[in-house]
Amino acid sequence: MAQLAIANSFMPQYAKLEPSVRRSVEAAFAKFAAHTEAGLHLEKITGAKDPRIRTIRIDRFWRGVVLAPERGDVYCLLAVLGHDDAIAYAASRRFSVNQAIGVLEVRDQVALDQMSPALEKAAEGTVFRLLGHVFDKDLIRLGIDEELIPLVRLLTTEAHLQALEKLLPEPQYIALLALATGQNVQQAWAEVAQCLPAEEEPGPVDPDDLVTAMRRTPGEVAFVSGPEELADILAHPFDTWRIFLHPVQRRVALRPSYSGPAQVTGGAGTGKTVTALHRARFLAEKGGRVLLTTFTKNLAQALERQLGLLVDDEEVKSRIHVQNVDAITYSVVGRHHRPNIAGPDLLDSLWADAAAGTPFSPSFLSREWEQIVLAQDLQSEDDYLACTRTGRGVPLGRAQRSVVWRAVREVTGGLAAAGKSTFPQLANEAADLVEEPGYDHVIVDEAQDIHPAQWRLLRRMVAEGPDDLFIVGDPHQRIYDSHVSLSSLGINVRGRSTKLRLNYRTTQEILSWSVPLLGAAPAQGLDDSADTLDGYRSPIHGRRPLVRRFADPDEELDGLAAQVREWLDEGVEPSAIGVATRYNYVVRKIVERLKRAGIAAYHVPSKSAGVQAGTMHKMKGLEFRCVAVVGADGNALPSARAITPEDEDPKAHAQDVQKERCLLFVACTRARDNLYVSYAASPSPFLPA
Numbered sequence: 001m002a003q004l005a006i007a008n009s010f011m012p013q014y015a016k017l018e019p020s021v022r023r024s025v026e027a028a029f030a031k032f033a034a035h036t037e038a039g040l041h042l043e044k045i046t047g048a049k050d051p052r053i054r055t056i057r058i059d060r061f062w063r064g065v066v067l068a069p070e071r072g073d074v075y076c077l078l079a080v081l082g083h084d085d086a087i088a089y090a091a092s093r094r095f096s097v098n099q100a101i102g103v104l105e106v107r108d109q110v111a112l113d114q115m116s117p118a119l120e121k122a123a124e125g126t127v128f129r130l131l132g133h134v135f136d137k138d139l140i141r142l143g144i145d146e147e148l149i150p151l152v153r154l155l156t157t158e159a160h161l162q163a164l165e166k167l168l169p170e171p172q173y174i175a176l177l178a179l180a181t182g183q184n185v186q187q188a189w190a191e192v193a194q195c196l197p198a199e200e201e202p203g204p205v206d207p208d209d210l211v212t213a214m215r216r217t218p219g220e221v222a223f224v225s226g227p228e229e230l231a232d233i234l235a236h237p238f239d240t241w242r243i244f245l246h247p248v249q250r251r252v253a254l255r256p257s258y259s260g261p262a263q264v265t266g267g268a269g270t271g272k273t274v275t276a277l278h279r280a281r282f283l284a285e286k287g288g289r290v291l292l293t294t295f296t297k298n299l300a301q302a303l304e305r306q307l308g309l310l311v312d313d314e315e316v317k318s319r320i321h322v323q324n325v326d327a328i329t330y331s332v333v334g335r336h337h338r339p340n341i342a343g344p345d346l347l348d349s350l351w352a353d354a355a356a357g358t359p360f361s362p363s364f365l366s367r368e369w370e371q372i373v374l375a376q377d378l379q380s381e382d383d384y385l386a387c388t389r390t391g392r393g394v395p396l397g398r399a400q401r402s403v404v405w406r407a408v409r410e411v412t413g414g415l416a417a418a419g420k421s422t423f424p425q426l427a428n429e430a431a432d433l434v435e436e437p438g439y440d441h442v443i444v445d446e447a448q449d450i451h452p453a454q455w456r457l458l459r460r461m462v463a464e465g466p467d468d469l470f471i472v473g474d475p476h477q478r479i480y481d482s483h484v485s486l487s488s489l490g491i492n493v494r495g496r497s498t499k500l501r502l503n504y505r506t507t508q509e510i511l512s513w514s515v516p517l518l519g520a521a522p523a524q525g526l527d528d529s530a531d532t533l534d535g536y537r538s539p540i541h542g543r544r545p546l547v548r549r550f551a552d553p554d555e556e557l558d559g560l561a562a563q564v565r566e567w568l569d570e571g572v573e574p575s576a577i578g579v580a581t582r583y584n585y586v587v588r589k590i591v592e593r594l595k596r597a598g599i600a601a602y603h604v605p606s607k608s609a610g611v612q613a614g615t616m617h618k619m620k621g622l623e624f625r626c627v628a629v630v631g632a633d634g635n636a637l638p639s640a641r642a643i644t645p646e647d648e649d650p651k652a653h654a655q656d657v658q659k660e661r662c663l664l665f666v667a668c669t670r671a672r673d674n675l676y677v678s679y680a681a682s683p684s685p686f687l688p689a
């Protein structure tokens with residue numbers, strides 16, 4: 001009985017079709033999905049690079065392209081295109097089975113053949129070959145198709161190899177890139193193994209068995225169980241992350257069990273949240289009670305929305321509780337008394353009073369409280385006198401610590417007198433109040449921003465054991481003051497840590513421009529090791545970011561309005577445009593200026609259809625087709641009031657500067673296709689010279 005499968009590559013094409021064409025596509029393929037393909041007319045293409053490819057008529061204009069392996073009675077829907085494009089596509093593609101890892105691969109053979117003469121010409125007169133140092137047998141061992149070796153042997157520069165990225169199957173491109181960038185065969189194999197869908201390598205690989213290869217490639221091919229599943233897949237053509245996971249995402253999210261806490265890191269847009277969502281579903285489907293948490297309320301709402309798309313089964317959904325850490329804290333403490341959160345005005349005045357007459361500034365004292373006293377939950381002066389002040393840049397002697405402790409007591413006394421507390425204070429209180437763990441699994445997104453007191457609470461909410469904590473974060477996007485060493489809290493992720501490196505959101509052009517904004521220093525990971533963005537890349541290409549200088553802020557806002565108008569004229573939906581800036585008052589000006597230009601604009605998060613403007617902090621977790629970052633000038637970035645003076649505490653100073661860099665990086669990496677950055681007068685020192 002025939003079975004239908006759908007290729008990942010089909011989904012974005014389908015998403016762009018007119019609704020009436022979509023209906024015809026669905027009707028044509030519903031027959032396959034219902035296993036009643038009889039009567040469907042599949043046409044062979046003469047001269048095709050792969051004899052197993054067919055086309056199918058959708059209507060007068062549209063054709064489906066289908067892979068019909070000789071064995072297995074499976075039909076895989078590859079593309080839906082206008083008649084001529086469909087024929088050209090069907091004629092050019094060649095399918096094969098990767099001989100090293102057994103996955104299904106497709107390449108654009110016609111385009112590769114057309115590249116050959118140009119590469120031959122470029123190689124004329126030079127003896128150097130990019131992969132001259134690698135034996136054929138090693139190329140084959142790494143899964144390079146024997147038929148492609150003559151072409152590989154023509155490469156003389158890395159740029160030429162990069163030009164082949166879109167034409168070659170991903171595992172083969174990865175292997176060649178690794179070798180070309182100086183990795184040895186063993187290292188290149190480690191890269192290729194990332195494309196293995198399972199931990200273990202496949203046994204002997206049959207080059208003609210495409211159906212088995214399809215089953216080994218769930219990130220690219222989804223087998224459809226019947227018409228209902230087909231309708232469900234086609235109903236969400238933009239959300240391919242629901243169905244197609246990258247092999248690394250899949251291995252991490254669907255691993256039967258971890259012996260203890262597991263960690264997933266990765267740069268912006270590498271699908272960490274997607275992986276966390278799939279893990280939540282996986283654990284809940286096995287019957288576990290799951291807490292899925294993150295830093296802010298907006299982020300939790302976004303998780304809830306995405307979970308709604310991923311999980312249909314109400315019973316499974318009911319086992320996943322989504323809540324941000326502050327709300328969890330509030331509700332745990334709220335069972336005992338009604339918490340009252342102190343506002344910044346009260347805190348500022350308490351710290352100002354407590355600092356008077358001491359050699360310390362209010363900000364130094366308040367940071368010492370948050371990052372040492374509350375982070376370590378120190379209860380007495382003796383505890384504070386004895387503690388290790390990791391992360392602080394100025395040593396304090398005993399007498400100085402006593403002065404600090406008195407100031408802290410004065411502030412906590414003031415807060416208590418007003419009946420108020422801060423969230424980290426409450427988190428420590430909540431951790432003490434949790435009597436027994438309420439969940440089988442806790443999944444934490446945006447882990448880099450969670451305060452140690454909040455970690456203490458989360459740790460108490462799940463019993464120690466297999467699959468207790470699944471921690472997802474990126475130390476390069478740390479935009480709040482939290483610095484945690486998980487091991488100091490008894491959370492050990494050694495040996496259970498994975499890094500995602502393929503960016504799904506942003507173009508390589510935007511990434512290459514944005515990564516240097518972070519500066520050269522490696523970030524401090526949650527597991528105390530240095531975290532780098534090595535290997536972080538995007539397969540998507542597009543325009544380079546545009547950086548514009550203006551004489552003054554008014555002109556800069558005029559420039560923004562002109563840029564937004566241009567995007568709108570190009571057909572970009574207003575709500576697919578985001579505008580980020582450092583300060584709230586600038587957001588207000590942006591919204592006013594855009595409205596004056598007749599462009600609907602709102603403060604994020606907003607459900608209204610219009611351009612979304614917000615501070616860089618508010619942009620976390622969002623994404624837009626086009627992003628404008630406004631006010632990237634020397635006065636705003638870094639923001640002077642967010643920076644500890646270097647002579648007060650050099651470590652705090654460095655952390656603050658880094659946090660400002662991260663903010664700019666976060667804002668820029670919200671862009672999918674286009675990034676525009678502007679400043680008035682002098683540029684931020686973070687921008688490239």
Ligand SMILES: Nc1ncnc2c1ncn2[C@@H]1O[C@H](COP(=O)(O)OP(=O)(O)OP(=O)(O)O)[C@@H](O)[C@H]1O
Nearest residue numbers: 240241244245246268269270271272273274504505
């Ligand atoms: N396997 C996948 N297939 C298709 N799209 C994916 C996949 N994984 C992630 N994406 C898409 O890539 C984008 C980024 O994913 P996600 O938000 O999970 O990344 P992230 O690493 O959490 O990003 P950030 O750290 O910037 O918040 C989203 O649009 C998501 O839908």
